[in-house]
Amino acid sequence: MTLNPNLRRFFSEFAENKVALVAAIIVLAIVLLALLAPLVAPQDPYDLASLTLRDARRPPGYVGTQGYTHLLGTDAQGRDLLSAILYGLRISLQMGLVAGAIAFALGATIGTTAAYLGGRVEAVLMRVVDLQLSFPAILLAFVLAALLGQGRWPLTAALVAAQYAYFARTAHGAAVAERQKDYVEAALSTPLPGRTVVLRHILPNCMAPLLVVGTVQVASAISLEATLSFLGVGLPPTEPSLGMLISNGFQYMLSGRYWISIYPGVALIVLIIAINLVGDQIRDQLNPRLRR
Amino acid sequence: MSAPLLEVRDLVTHFFTRAGVVKAVDGISFTLNPGEVMGLVGESGSGKSITGFSLLGLVDAPGRIVAGSVKLNGQELVGLPQAELRRIRGKTMSMVFQDPAMTLNPVLTVRRQMRLALAAHERMSDAAATARCVDVLSRVGIPDAARRLDSYPHEFSGGMRQRVALAIALLHRPAVIVADEPTTALDVSIQAQILAEMKDLVRDSGTALIWISHDLATVSSLAGKMAVMYAGRMVETGPTGTVLSAPRHHYTRGLLDSLPSQAEPGQDLRQIPGSTPSLLGLPPGCPFASRCPAGTATCAQVSPEITWEGGRGFRCHHPLVEALA
Numbered sequence: 001m002t003l004n005p006n007l008r009r010f011f012s013e014f015a016e017n018k019v020a021l022v023a024a025i026i027v028l029a030i031v032l033l034a035l036l037a038p039l040v041a042p043q044d045p046y047d048l049a050s051l052t053l054r055d056a057r058r059p060p061g062y063v064g065t066q067g068y069t070h071l072l073g074t075d076a077q078g079r080d081l082l083s084a085i086l087y088g089l090r091i092s093l094q095m096g097l098v099a100g101a102i103a104f105a106l107g108a109t110i111g112t113t114a115a116y117l118g119g120r121v122e123a124v125l126m127r128v129v130d131l132q133l134s135f136p137a138i139l140l141a142f143v144l145a146a147l148l149g150q151g152r153w154p155l156t157a158a159l160v161a162a163q164y165a166y167f168a169r170t171a172h173g174a175a176v177a178e179r180q181k182d183y184v185e186a187a188l189s190t191p192l193p194g195r196t197v198v199l200r201h202i203l204p205n206c207m208a209p210l211l212v213v214g215t216v217q218v219a220s221a222i223s224l225e226a227t228l229s230f231l232g233v234g235l236p237p238t239e240p241s242l243g244m245l246i247s248n249g250f251q252y253m254l255s256g257r258y259w260i261s262i263y264p265g266v267a268l269i270v271l272i273i274a275i276n277l278v279g280d281q282i283r284d285q286l287n288p289r290l291r292r
Numbered sequence: 293m294s295a296p297l298l299e300v301r302d303l304v305t306h307f308f309t310r311a312g313v314v315k316a317v318d319g320i321s322f323t324l325n326p327g328e329v330m331g332l333v334g335e336s337g338s339g340k341s342i343t344g345f346s347l348l349g350l351v352d353a354p355g356r357i358v359a360g361s362v363k364l365n366g367q368e369l370v371g372l373p374q375a376e377l378r379r380i381r382g383k384t385m386s387m388v389f390q391d392p393a394m395t396l397n398p399v400l401t402v403r404r405q406m407r408l409a410l411a412a413h414e415r416m417s418d419a420a421a422t423a424r425c426v427d428v429l430s431r432v433g434i435p436d437a438a439r440r441l442d443s444y445p446h447e448f449s450g451g452m453r454q455r456v457a458l459a460i461a462l463l464h465r466p467a468v469i470v471a472d473e474p475t476t477a478l479d480v481s482i483q484a485q486i487l488a489e490m491k492d493l494v495r496d497s498g499t500a501l502i503w504i505s506h507d508l509a510t511v512s513s514l515a516g517k518m519a520v521m522y523a524g525r526m527v528e529t530g531p532t533g534t535v536l537s538a539p540r541h542h543y544t545r546g547l548l549d550s551l552p553s554q555a556e557p558g559q560d561l562r563q564i565p566g567s568t569p570s571l572l573g574l575p576p577g578c579p580f581a582s583r584c585p586a587g588t589a590t591c592a593q594v595s596p597e598i599t600w601e602g603g604r605g606f607r608c609h610h611p612l613v614e615a616l617a
Contacts, residue, residue: 183395187412189350189382190378190381190412192411
């Protein structure tokens, strides 16, 4: 199938920004590594039986009892850090994308519905959103994660609850502007159902800002998840995410075993910065005022 | 004589604002037969656009049609519930607006927008829909219509975009099209092309057209009859040729005199002294009295009724008699 010319133009314009291009390649590489973690990683960090305490807290380059080199060292349980990071990225990305996608759908629905219906429904929905935006997302996510307990789905719910408001606000702003346009009024003056008008006329016009918020929010969901795991209310210790790896290594920082915390931290930072750079470039390209 | 396609009687639309009642449309009457083109002329704020909106029941709060009747094929539209009006809008009577940049959705291809407009009134297969779209697009003068269907509005020029808007209005083969200054945003040569195409369209399809404009030139080249509006009232109406060549109302005369072509090179353009009165609390008499060269005490006190002479009517106590030199 040949690429749509608009998409092709989008990609070639994207490639003109070398920084964004490198960032996009990094994101893709990380996604690929995370997807292929079981094949790439020297060790399955979730298989507790394969861990030996004799290999615990070894520095990078140490050749372990299992006969391979721990390129990034090992953690306090004798886990190979490289493997743990790859599996951790897997969890982080999964959490970020799933939570981001659900928050996107929920927020876009609330925002456009509020803008379309107007009146009291709009006032109530958007005041709830405003209320939520008025205090830090981390606070709400922390409380919810603590209340709902550990596990992927409770954590996803906490992340969605903390983030949907950004999407709702963005969608609402764009949809309100769209609602007053002649073509929306015209569509509404015919027997076309309101649902169709919202989905086919209003929503496509809100996609550009929503996509930009989307990329930034995926990055922030990942860092939020890491923060919650670091604080101990995230995922269970048997499935260490990046945040938990950092947290585990934290107590060894002062004893010189920097690698347990630093390498997962570097992986997290690289991922988040790369996603943000890609998001920035998408925003620049979708903003007609910044277009050349 | 059979009943006309569209019959408007004493249409009155008021806006109930905080500052008072704005009489935007104050007693408009006309009839329209299939294939007929009527020009509705007036300055900004004379109520010509609101008249167009009123016909389709599109007057938004705080505005309301307070009196009169609009009959389309014998069916009374005033007072009809919105659900019924929705079935008429875009199907039997459609509207084209001034700015095609506002009437086309920038993120949808022409095909998808037209498909939505079709789906509003009719269920049809994609193939039939495409055929219909290509047909109307070619009729409004868009070359290579089948290929252009998948273009976005920004890929069209202003004139082409207005043609697309017009094509969407034509999709359901409406009996009446209300065109609200559709060529005002376009340059003169494009205007001329579109006018020529409109003429053909009306002749071929039998669609009646209400052409709302402040531009006397477009009206004279297109419309068989015309109405001149001032302060919400129809001050003069009749066949376009006679109204323009021998106006009976001083306001029509003033409009004609202020055309740039009426001035000698180097001379200042003639203008009508004063400005349109506020529609809030109009004086009891003729709204034009204070600006009228023939205004008298009677004019300021008594609002003139419409006088019919042959096929034309005018509202003036002291109508002009001489033919325009």
